[in-house]
């Protein structure tokens with residue numbers, strides 16, 4: 001029997017018949033692992049020796065003084081191996097692949113971050129790895145393609161349709177249907193059919209477990225608010241999970257792009273435009289038109305540029321446990337700059353959405369309240385976007401020319 005799970009009216013497992021058995025196998029493996037008392041210890045131990053866990057909590061004293069209000073703490077998921085919280089999920093899934101006795105993993109990737117994380121995991125666990133990527137994205141993300149290949153993965157450019165992420169998803173699903181006996185599909189966020197949302201949230205919960213312990217150790221009290229950016233929702237679910245039973249307010253920040261009335265954003269929960277629908281195996285709020293056609297989304301941060309969102313977050317919006325907001329590209333770049341200049345930290349542009357919303361609210365908060373911001377990843381990858389955004393044309397042209405020379409040599 002196909003196991004499924006709903007969060008309010010969201011979630012579920014809407015699958016073609018051919019994939020049912022492999023989802024059953026995965027759900028069973030996840031259930032067994034979760035009930036195995038040693039599994040979480042083994043996971044924590046692996047992450048502490050391979051990916052810098054526990055990641056530190058940094059007190060942002062200069063930003064705190066600058067706003068003159070709340071005490072600002074930053075959870076440093078950027079210090080994970082490969083530069084973001086994505087490592088928590090892919091390494092956890094790698095452990096499950098081993099338990100299931102499979103020998104090959106596949107994934108799809110748009111900007112390439114999830115592809116690099118998956119290829120890294122495959123190298124570490126001795127698995128074959130194929131990464132599906134739209135042909136346009138392959139051209140746009142040459143450094144990531146280069147690293148995936150050096151890590152031993154096969155990068156497969158997808159030439160169908162618009163040659164971007166959604167075509168890569170379809171191609172990866174076809175591969176999985178043909179090879180599910182020995183292949184596991186490594187989904188990158190807390191979306192898709194059951195058990196993915198629950199499983200990804202489970203591995204990411206290590207962030208919240210650590211963060212709650214760390215803030216209590218340091219301050220002896222809980223944060224008033226926790227901020228996290230929301231693409232598919234995995235880093236947000238990770239840090240929020242530590243505080244569900246506390247009076248702490250949880251704030252999820254989506255990509256407001258050019259503004260919520262511009263049609264150029266990826267705000268499914270904070271805007272009124274997201275509507276319930278079923279696609280890609282699950283029910284959630286999607287940005288779609290009246291016929292269920294998915295809309296184009298936009299964000300300065302590639303990792304937030306997605307039409308769906310975790311069904312777990314959709315339910316927690318509806319029951320009021322999480323407040324959702326949107327930060328615009330312009331606000332995000334300002335927050336990015338302020339964080340670099342005041343603290344010497346380089347947040348990923350995705351993470352900078354959480355910073356932007358926290359900074360908007362900080363001046364109105366009661367002094368000495370604590371706020372916690374999840375820095376989901378590091379911003380080194382965003383060098384071209386940031387250079388471009390600041391119209392530092394000379395720099396931006398220089399960097400892009402260099403990248404093209406480099407990329408052109410690397411990918412022939």
Ligand SMILES: *Cc1c(COP(=O)(O)O)cnc(C)c1O
Nearest residue numbers: 189231232233234235303350377
């Ligand atoms: C991929 C990514 C995200 C978005 O994914 P979630 O599943 O919403 O966490 C956010 N931040 C960084 C740094 C990312 O790489």
